[in-house]
Amino acid sequence: xxxxxxxxxxxxxxxxxxxxxxxxxxxxxxxxxxxxxxxxxxxxxxxxxxxxxxxxxxxxxxxxxxxxxxxxxxxxxxxxxxxxxxxxxxxxxxxxxxxxxxxxxxxxxxxxxxxxxxxxxxxxxxxxxxxxxxxxxxxxxxxxxxxxxxxxxxxxxxxxxxxxxxxxxxxxxxxxxxxxxxxxxxxxxxxxxxxxxxxxxxxxxxxxxxxxxxxxxxxxxxxxxxxxxxxxxxxxxxxxxxxxxxxxxxxxxxxxxxxxxxxxxxxxxxxxxxxxxxxxxxxxxxxxxxxxxxxxxxxxxxxxxxxxxxxxxxxxxxxxxxxxxxxxxxxxxxxxxxxxxxxxxxxxxxxxxxxxxxxxxxxxxxxxxxxxxxxxxxxxxxxxxxxxxxxxxxxxxxxxxxxxxxxxxxxxxxxxxxxxxxxxxxxxxxxxxxxxxxxxxxxxxxxxxxxxxxxxxxxxxxxxxxxxxxxxxxxxxxxxxxxxxxxxxxxxxxxxxxxxxxxxxxx
Numbered sequence: 001x002x003x004x005x006x007x008x009x010x011x012x013x014x015x016x017x018x019x020x021x022x023x024x025x026x027x028x029x030x031x032x033x034x035x036x037x038x039x040x041x042x043x044x045x046x047x048x049x050x051x052x053x054x055x056x057x058x059x060x061x062x063x064x065x066x067x068x069x070x071x072x073x074x075x076x077x078x079x080x081x082x083x084x085x086x087x088x089x090x091x092x093x094x095x096x097x098x099x100x101x102x103x104x105x106x107x108x109x110x111x112x113x114x115x116x117x118x119x120x121x122x123x124x125x126x127x128x129x130x131x132x133x134x135x136x137x138x139x140x141x142x143x144x145x146x147x148x149x150x151x152x153x154x155x156x157x158x159x160x161x162x163x164x165x166x167x168x169x170x171x172x173x174x175x176x177x178x179x180x181x182x183x184x185x186x187x188x189x190x191x192x193x194x195x196x197x198x199x200x201x202x203x204x205x206x207x208x209x210x211x212x213x214x215x216x217x218x219x220x221x222x223x224x225x226x227x228x229x230x231x232x233x234x235x236x237x238x239x240x241x242x243x244x245x246x247x248x249x250x251x252x253x254x255x256x257x258x259x260x261x262x263x264x265x266x267x268x269x270x271x272x273x274x275x276x277x278x279x280x281x282x283x284x285x286x287x288x289x290x291x292x293x294x295x296x297x298x299x300x301x302x303x304x305x306x307x308x309x310x311x312x313x314x315x316x317x318x319x320x321x322x323x324x325x326x327x328x329x330x331x332x333x334x335x336x337x338x339x340x341x342x343x344x345x346x347x348x349x350x351x352x353x354x355x356x357x358x359x360x361x362x363x364x365x366x367x368x369x370x371x372x373x374x375x376x377x378x379x380x381x382x383x384x385x386x387x388x389x390x391x392x393x394x395x396x397x398x399x400x401x402x403x404x405x406x407x408x409x410x411x412x413x414x415x416x417x418x419x420x421x422x423x424x425x426x427x428x429x430x431x432x433x434x435x436x437x438x439x440x441x442x443x444x445x446x447x448x449x450x451x452x453x454x455x456x457x458x459x460x461x462x463x464x465x466x467x468x469x470x471x472x473x474x475x476x477x478x479x480x481x482x483x484x485x486x487x488x489x490x491x492x493x494x495x496x497x498x499x500x501x502x503x504x505x506x507x
Contacts, residue, residue, distance in 0.1 A: 039154050119148065
């Protein structure tokens with residue numbers, strides 16, 4: 001079947017036009033909350049980014065963003081602790097010979113791959129982007145040395161498209177490459193004649209605009225294994241549809257997540273930055289008002305008598321000469337007595353509002369409270385109560401960030417032959433992912449509370465009717481509670497080694 005040639009430039013322009021109503025807000029968010037992020041107005045590499053410090057008089061909003069990014073990093077995908085578990089579905093298959101060992105080996109392989117790659121560094125910037133702009137994305141590709149490699153993007157640099165279910169399945173971006181980079185990456189033979197001539201003349205440092213698009217492949221053929229017939233097509237091209245490279249992906253390689261979307265037709269999301277942009281602007285204006293008031297109170301406007309000789313000297317100890325005996329030569333035009341205490345209290349109130357919008361008060365709760373007289377369990381429970389506020393955000397990030405990240409990494413490592421071969425007993429079964437990060441465990445902590453209340457209720461009834469306790473399966477309660485707390489299953493003994501009341505093992 002012959003396919004009609006695709007106008008890649010037209011597809012790129014269609015996706016780019018979908019950002020028209022979003023870009024003005026993104027620019028404001030970048031100016032007030034993330035001055036080092038964002039790519040707008042055709043910026044080129046090597047150009048310095050001007051930060052308007054006359055506008056950014058208070059850095060607390062930027063600090064709140066940093067706290068949220070660091071909190072999400074440690075609470076959701078911490079490099080210092082395990083944040084996911086794997087299992088086989090259905091659960092009965094997991095008892096097959098070699099199944100548990102294979103699951104453990106695969107998990108360790110994934111964790112080592114994440115640790116060796118740049119994924120954690122990219123994720124920190126990812127959380128900053130999604131908090132401020134509501135949308136964040138990066139490209140997850142194969143790497144021969146480290147297994148995977150992540151290419152981060154910033155807002156305004158890329159465009160997205162979604163399918164009928166609201167799932168991101170299209171990606172496009174425009175970027176710049178020098179002549180030498182084009183030659184090294186794509187080869188001289190595919191470059192336009194004028195660029196080849198420039199490179200041959202030695203002009204290799206000039207920048208040229210290149211476009212990259214990833215979209216569902218209309219020529220996808222399951223029976224064919226070559227890159228041109230994969231589910232997703234990848235095309236690098238230049239102006240006038242000059243194709244530099246065409247290949248494909250077995251799965252959508254772009255990890256794109258939205259903080260919040262109102263309906264399935266929304267391509268981009270809205271985050272905390274959208275909600276508090278007005279507060280941030282107000283805070284900067286209030287800081288400017290306070291500085292003006294301080295300036296006027298310490299250096300007020302003055303009235304100068306016509307009898308003054310020469311210029312007025314307002315420096316400490318300065319002398320101003322004038323011809324007069326009664327009226328002052330220089331005096332304040334009016335008295336400035338600003339209520340700085342009330343203004344400072346208003347500023348602190350706005351700061352607190354902004355910090356709460358970015359959940360900074362939640363992530364800093366442990367460091368700002370005195371837990372010296374509490375047990376470790378009480379500290380953990382108090383922390384979980386505060387972290388559970390982020391539950392709805394976790395669910396979206398689970399679907400659009402964590403699941404695709406693990407799934408695509410698993411696929412890449414399997415294709416590279418880096419994963420151990422599964423035992424014959426579990427081949428063809430699906431692998432399930434369970435998240436055990438700090439925020440995920442906060443959601444599950446309610447299960448532990450329910451179990452404890454249930455056991456306590458049964459114990460209270462047993463005071464009058466002891467045989468009730470025989471109906472409570474304490475072993476099951478223990479297993480469910482430990483699972484909810486994220487404790488490794490290896491902590492429990494297998495059923496045939498559980499000891500009886502005399503301390504003897506029994507089958």
